Amino acid sequence: xxxxxFSQGYGQITYHIVLVPKxxxxxxxxxxxxxxxxxxxxxxxxxxxxxIHALEVVDNHVHLFLEFHPSTSLSEVVQYLKGGxxxxxxxxxxxxxxxxxxxxxxxxxxxxxxxxxxxxxTIKHYIKESQGxxxxxxxxxxxxxxx
Numbered sequence: 001x002x003x004x005x006f007s008q009g010y011g012q013i014t015y016h017i018v019l020v021p022k023x024x025x026x027x028x029x030x031x032x033x034x035x036x037x038x039x040x041x042x043x044x045x046x047x048x049x050x051x052i053h054a055l056e057v058v059d060n061h062v063h064l065f066l067e068f069h070p071s072t073s074l075s076e077v078v079q080y081l082k083g084g085x086x087x088x089x090x091x092x093x094x095x096x097x098x099x100x101x102x103x104x105x106x107x108x109x110x111x112x113x114x115x116x117x118x119x120x121x122t123i124k125h126y127i128k129e130s131q132g133x134x135x136x137x138x139x140x141x142x143x144x145x146x147x
Contacts, residue, residue: 014053014067015074018111019082025099026059036092037062037085044084050077065115074112082106 002012021027028034034057041064045052054065068077086105090096096105 009070011070012067012116013070014065014115015077016111016113016115017064017066017078017081018061019064019078020061020107020109021105022100022107024060024107027096027099028057028062029059033089033093033096037089040085040088041081043088044080048072048077048080078110078112082110 028037037057038055041055041057041062042052044050045066049069051067052064053067054063056063064081066077082105089105090100090103097103
């Protein structure tokens with residue numbers, strides 16, 4: 001994955017997101033529901049400008065590895081994914097409403113983790129070693145000359 005340039009910055013926002021249907025029902029065991037769910041997530045991501053790096057729909061949950069614009073919040077992304085997919089899946093598969101009579105397909109929770117090309121240790125090392133030392137060394141060098 002490469003860093004991208006945006007109007008006011010340069011970087012990357014990628015997340016591993018896991019969505020779970022209410023009650024962990026295995027609704028994606030049905031091949032047609034699974035295929036439609038994959039297609040729906042692809043459509044939503046295309047419409048919203050999210051880039052899918054990986055998508056896996058298993059019997060009772062969905063894994064998404066997404067990249068999106070920095071002006072978009074993670075909560076907004078999850079809201080579009082859950083709301084849009086719920087609405088479209090119910091439309092294509094009205095039989096799901098018998099299980100989810102309340103109108104909510106997804107559980108209220110979510111799993112998410114930011115993902116990048118470097119580890120936390122790499123970033124700590126970069127901040128501590130690459131950024132901090134030259135400034136400190138320059139200041140101590142100036143103090144020795146003036147003293």
